[in-house]
Amino acid sequence: MPASADTAPSEQVAAGPGQPATDGVRVIVCDDHRVFAEALAAVLRGHGYHVAEVVQDPRHALELIAAQTVDLCVMDLGFPDADGIEFTRRIGETAPSVKVFVLTARTGPDVLRLAMAAGASGVASKERGIGDVVRAIGRVAGGELYCDDSLLRDALGLGVDRDRAHAQFLATYLTKREREVLDLLIQGHTTDAMAGLLRISKTTVRTHIQSVLNKFGVHSRLEAVAYAIANGIVPPPT
Numbered sequence: 001m002p003a004s005a006d007t008a009p010s011e012q013v014a015a016g017p018g019q020p021a022t023d024g025v026r027v028i029v030c031d032d033h034r035v036f037a038e039a040l041a042a043v044l045r046g047h048g049y050h051v052a053e054v055v056q057d058p059r060h061a062l063e064l065i066a067a068q069t070v071d072l073c074v075m076d077l078g079f080p081d082a083d084g085i086e087f088t089r090r091i092g093e094t095a096p097s098v099k100v101f102v103l104t105a106r107t108g109p110d111v112l113r114l115a116m117a118a119g120a121s122g123v124a125s126k127e128r129g130i131g132d133v134v135r136a137i138g139r140v141a142g143g144e145l146y147c148d149d150s151l152l153r154d155a156l157g158l159g160v161d162r163d164r165a166h167a168q169f170l171a172t173y174l175t176k177r178e179r180e181v182l183d184l185l186i187q188g189h190t191t192d193a194m195a196g197l198l199r200i201s202k203t204t205v206r207t208h209i210q211s212v213l214n215k216f217g218v219h220s221r222l223e224a225v226a227y228a229i230a231n232g233i234v235p236p237p238t
Helices: 034-046 058-067 084-094 109-117 130-141 149-156 164-171 176-186 191-198 202-216 221-230
Strands: 026-030 050-055 072-075 099-104 122-125
Touching (some): 026 058, 034 130, 050 058, 058 072, 058 084, 072 084, 072 130, 084 109, 099 109, 099 130, 109 122, 122 130, 164 221, 176 202, 191 202, 202 221
Parallel strands (some): 026 050, 026 072, 072 099, 099 122
């Protein structure tokens, strides 16, 4: 997130139509750059989030999450003596209901894949504008999965030999029901919600999701969402 007058802590970015309410959403911001973390916290407070703590060490974040009610943790990846990816995984193990939104200056396919495999619900670059970051955090707070579309093709990649044409060819093998499940994944629906909307069992939903993962050659729901959006198989959520 570039440092400029456009990212001043007092800036207000209006929520778009249909964005989830943020009042009462308890957030921890974990970033070893104190000025950046405090500025982001101020912006989030201005949008109705309850920022419970701003910390510079993911160990402290994990302790707080284990001790109090937290809904979302904004997590950097680079710390002097800790690994943000590892603590993303540990947060998921300690408090599975807590969503982790990775906000990082690092890029590259390995970084993003590892963050998603660790259980992050969202991954975004600090180079994004503050409005984009706030909207992305709002989507994750509302239950959606989020990947920064500017990073997907070059940084996420999902394999150098999987170009856009090949990805779209793979998509032709999706059944009608698998397409419906993929669309619902993009919208951030849970397994229970998809079962209700499609009027099928949760076991059948999971079977369709696994089939989508197998056909795309990925290992998680977030990777499937990222792969589909990056390669134009589905439009990004609006």
